[in-house]
Amino acid sequence: MSKLIGNAIFGQSGGPTAVINASAAGVFTEALQQTGVIRKVYGAAHGIVGILNEKFYDMGQEDPSELELLKTTPSSALGSCRYKLAKAEVDDTDYKRLLEVFKKYDIRYFFYNGGNDSMDTCNKISKYLQNAGYECRVMGVPKTIDNDLFGTDHCPGFASAAKYIATTIMEVYLDARVYDIGMITVIEIMGRHAGWLTASAALAAHKGHGPDLIYLPEIDFDLDKMMADVKRIYAKEKKVIIAVSEGVQTKEGKFIPELVGEVSVDAFGHKQLGGTASVLADYFKKEIGCKVRGIELSLMQRCAAHLASKTDVDESFLAGQTAVRCAVDGMTDFMVGFQRPESGPYACEIKLIPLSEVANAEKKVPREWINDEGNFVNEHFINYALPLIQGESTVAIEDGLPRFARLKKVQAEG
Amino acid sequence: MSKLIGNAIFGQSGGPTAVINASAAGVFTEALQQTGVIRKVYGAAHGIVGILNEKFYDMGQEDPSELELLKTTPSSALGSCRYKLAKAEVDDTDYKRLLEVFKKYDIRYFFYNGGNDSMDTCNKISKYLQNAGYECRVMGVPKTIDNDLFGTDHCPGFASAAKYIATTIMEVYLDARVYDIGMITVIEIMGRHAGWLTASAALAAHKGHGPDLIYLPEIDFDLDKMMADVKRIYAKEKKVIIAVSEGVQTKEGKFIPELVGEVSVDAFGHKQLGGTASVLADYFKKEIGCKVRGIELSLMQRCAAHLASKTDVDESFLAGQTAVRCAVDGMTDFMVGFQRPESGPYACEIKLIPLSEVANAEKKVPREWINDEGNFVNEHFINYALPLIQGESTVAIEDGLPRFARLKKVQAEG
Numbered sequence: 001m002s003k004l005i006g007n008a009i010f011g012q013s014g015g016p017t018a019v020i021n022a023s024a025a026g027v028f029t030e031a032l033q034q035t036g037v038i039r040k041v042y043g044a045a046h047g048i049v050g051i052l053n054e055k056f057y058d059m060g061q062e063d064p065s066e067l068e069l070l071k072t073t074p075s076s077a078l079g080s081c082r083y084k085l086a087k088a089e090v091d092d093t094d095y096k097r098l099l100e101v102f103k104k105y106d107i108r109y110f111f112y113n114g115g116n117d118s119m120d121t122c123n124k125i126s127k128y129l130q131n132a133g134y135e136c137r138v139m140g141v142p143k144t145i146d147n148d149l150f151g152t153d154h155c156p157g158f159a160s161a162a163k164y165i166a167t168t169i170m171e172v173y174l175d176a177r178v179y180d181i182g183m184i185t186v187i188e189i190m191g192r193h194a195g196w197l198t199a200s201a202a203l204a205a206h207k208g209h210g211p212d213l214i215y216l217p218e219i220d221f222d223l224d225k226m227m228a229d230v231k232r233i234y235a236k237e238k239k240v241i242i243a244v245s246e247g248v249q250t251k252e253g254k255f256i257p258e259l260v261g262e263v264s265v266d267a268f269g270h271k272q273l274g275g276t277a278s279v280l281a282d283y284f285k286k287e288i289g290c291k292v293r294g295i296e297l298s299l300m301q302r303c304a305a306h307l308a309s310k311t312d313v314d315e316s317f318l319a320g321q322t323a324v325r326c327a328v329d330g331m332t333d334f335m336v337g338f339q340r341p342e343s344g345p346y347a348c349e350i351k352l353i354p355l356s357e358v359a360n361a362e363k364k365v366p367r368e369w370i371n372d373e374g375n376f377v378n379e380h381f382i383n384y385a386l387p388l389i390q391g392e393s394t395v396a397i398e399d400g401l402p403r404f405a406r407l408k409k410v411q412a413e414g
Numbered sequence: 415m416s417k418l419i420g421n422a423i424f425g426q427s428g429g430p431t432a433v434i435n436a437s438a439a440g441v442f443t444e445a446l447q448q449t450g451v452i453r454k455v456y457g458a459a460h461g462i463v464g465i466l467n468e469k470f471y472d473m474g475q476e477d478p479s480e481l482e483l484l485k486t487t488p489s490s491a492l493g494s495c496r497y498k499l500a501k502a503e504v505d506d507t508d509y510k511r512l513l514e515v516f517k518k519y520d521i522r523y524f525f526y527n528g529g530n531d532s533m534d535t536c537n538k539i540s541k542y543l544q545n546a547g548y549e550c551r552v553m554g555v556p557k558t559i560d561n562d563l564f565g566t567d568h569c570p571g572f573a574s575a576a577k578y579i580a581t582t583i584m585e586v587y588l589d590a591r592v593y594d595i596g597m598i599t600v601i602e603i604m605g606r607h608a609g610w611l612t613a614s615a616a617l618a619a620h621k622g623h624g625p626d627l628i629y630l631p632e633i634d635f636d637l638d639k640m641m642a643d644v645k646r647i648y649a650k651e652k653k654v655i656i657a658v659s660e661g662v663q664t665k666e667g668k669f670i671p672e673l674v675g676e677v678s679v680d681a682f683g684h685k686q687l688g689g690t691a692s693v694l695a696d697y698f699k700k701e702i703g704c705k706v707r708g709i710e711l712s713l714m715q716r717c718a719a720h721l722a723s724k725t726d727v728d729e730s731f732l733a734g735q736t737a738v739r740c741a742v743d744g745m746t747d748f749m750v751g752f753q754r755p756e757s758g759p760y761a762c763e764i765k766l767i768p769l770s771e772v773a774n775a776e777k778k779v780p781r782e783w784i785n786d787e788g789n790f791v792n793e794h795f796i797n798y799a800l801p802l803i804q805g806e807s808t809v810a811i812e813d814g815l816p817r818f819a820r821l822k823k824v825q826a827e828g
């Protein structure tokens with residue numbers, strides 16, 4: 001296959017992770033080395049929105065040591081977006097504009113980093129460009145703390161969030177039992193539809209310092225059953241720690257704050273729901289009468305680069321690097337995915353998944369990895385997740401605090 | 415001075431910290447080495463309560479490598495308490511019981527680790543034993559994330575919490591600006607009466623990734639002024655990050671949830687206040703109409719051993735070790751404190767402070783370290799705090815997660 005010579009653009013999309021910039025580092029480092037093929041390497045400001053607005057940066061002008069620091073810099077260094085493209089059949093305005101920009105800047109390589117929605121975007125753009133007869137290699141780079149992308153063993157970003165969650169719960173576990181009095185601690189974890197992150201609390205339990213109960217969105221939530229579980233453990237231990245996904249809901253589709261919180265309605269008529277952790281903690285306080293603590297791991301679970309998994313950092317970099325290498329070798333229309341050997345020790349093997357298969361499909365925690373009671377995960381999950389959180393990322397430190405990448409962000413010129 | 419030969423007991427009191435067990439390691443390691451003087455070394459379960467109930471452990475039976483791991487194990491390994499002793503003149507029941515236990519176990523060294531209330535306890539016990547003619551050396555070992563103990567330059571536990579807060583805010587800062595839309599983030603930090611911890615958010619700002627506004631309990635809170643500050647910054651930047659102490663109140667003594675939250679009353683007639691961060695975030699959403707995020711750093715800020723300051727770990731160990739050495743050398747009735755040279759580079763020097771001076775006095779952030787507007791701290795605070803957060807504690811890792819100390823906790827026999 002003849003070499004496709006031209007420029008490359010990379011964009012970040014969706015919620016950031018602790019390691020999304022490690023994938024950026026992988027793309028940029030590799031693309032900048034492909035000097036005979038890729039002439040200019042652009043970084044889009046705020047993903048697809050930056051491309052539509054011709055707002056992107058010339059990454060060749062960045063200091064290589066700052067690009068290296070991207071590996072340990074959390075959040076989306078280029079800025080992200082949650083922009084949803086219409087179907088081209090319905091409204092092709094954005095697609096036409098994209099094609100115009102791609103032509104103007106001779107963009108022949110498009111790398112897009114994100115989760116389900118972003119892979120859908122990537123797929124739509126790829127198909128449109130093909131139909132328009134514009135030659136461009138399109139590769140998706142996976143990213144999501146939610147770990148719910150189809151076709152890949154796991155997703156960059158998940159393991160670092162899992163390591164943060166497990167470590168933090170181990171620490172909170174010790175803190176929550178210092179006093180010789182009863183206490184119930186509720187820890188709320190991200191994941192609207194898939195319970196991978198909340199299940200990671202089990203890694204702390206595996207080390208003897210974890211929750212007693214774990215509630216995932218995969219299981220229909222039953223408040224009475226939870227209360228019975230909590231009361232039983234409280235009666236015996238006087239300490240209960242509960243890990244609960246923000247996405248947990250009853251089979252009628254009600255979320256926990258709707259069940260036990262005081263729901264107020266704002267000026268727009270939208271229901272204002274309290275946080276799951278705080279309303280559940282208040283509920284236990286009322287029903288059981290003990291000390292309670294509701295903890296929401298909030299943004300920290302997805303941006304704690306200081307506690308990232310080295311395995312995750314390396315694999316995220318690899319995903320970006322591989323996307324570039326595959327595209328230069330002639331591949332297009334794939335997402336870079338991972339698989340592991342069916343038996344023997346863990347290893348991360350590359351697997352290319354057609355974008356059309358990934359787009360909008362969602363991977364959940366298998367029912368057989370959850371216990372019969374639906375309130376914990378079993379050794380299948382531990383065996384799956386433990387290899388992913390191995391190794392400690394080394395964040396550059398300056399004056400006792402992290403030294404994150406500082407990009408010049410030189411605006412590209414057409 | 416002749417040597418006082420007998421047994422020693424150590425107890426932990428009040429809220430735990432990331433490094434309180436480092437002081438325990440300092441006391442135990444040193445006391446176990448004083449073989450000619452200290453015969454048995456006991457650890458009290460749940461502080462003074464364990465002594466009253468004769469529930470304490472024989473620390474000589476612990477594996478030295480596990481005592482070493484205490485340096486990087488958060489929370490109170492022996493258990494803590496919030497037990498307040500009556501004045502001996504009013505009710506001497508507990509004192510008589512303590513004396514009885516001290517005599518039964520020939521306890522001649524009493525080390526107590528805690529904050530203001532605990533130093534008061536320590537002082538009362540010391541005076542009672544003196545009046546009773548029972549020879550016992552009593553030394554306080556300081557501990558509090560709140561950093562509000564009188565007479566010492568700073569307190570063990572503060573710097574690690576400060577490092578956690580600054581690092582976490584740097585990470586959240588990056589996360590909170592990934593989207594090209596307006597957003598206000600409110601971060602709630604511990605400290606009921608003193609603003610040291612909240613002020614630590616300024617360390618993140620010092621590195622260019624910190625809050626725009628900082629509100630401490632030292633300054634009378636004015637909601638209208640805060641709203642004007644937030645609106646001004648929002649209009650210009652579209653992103654506002656606010657660090658606010660849970661203890662902030664108006665000059666009439668009203669806390670933020672009382673000002674802007676919906677206060678409900680529970681079955682006992684107690685006011686139920688929402689968290690400061692979440693009610694403030696909701697308030698900004700209503701008033702400004704932008705995306706908001708309320709984040710409470712909760713227990714994590716005091717138990718994040720994985721992010722402890724090496725300086726703090728070392729100094730906490732030193733405080734415990736020094737207490738033992740001083741007591742063996744004949745000193746009693748002091749708290750171990752720290753001071754730094756008046757000029758030149760930071761160094762931690764030991765200073766002994768009479769317990770009677772420490773007890774119940776509270777040290778606040780000086781007014782001149784806070785800006786005129788009362789919404790940020792100045793370089794005096796940075797110069798004070800920065801040396802304290804230097805160095806990264808190395809937590810032992812097993813299988814990608816912390817390996818915390820596992821004590822045998824062999825019950826002592828009289």
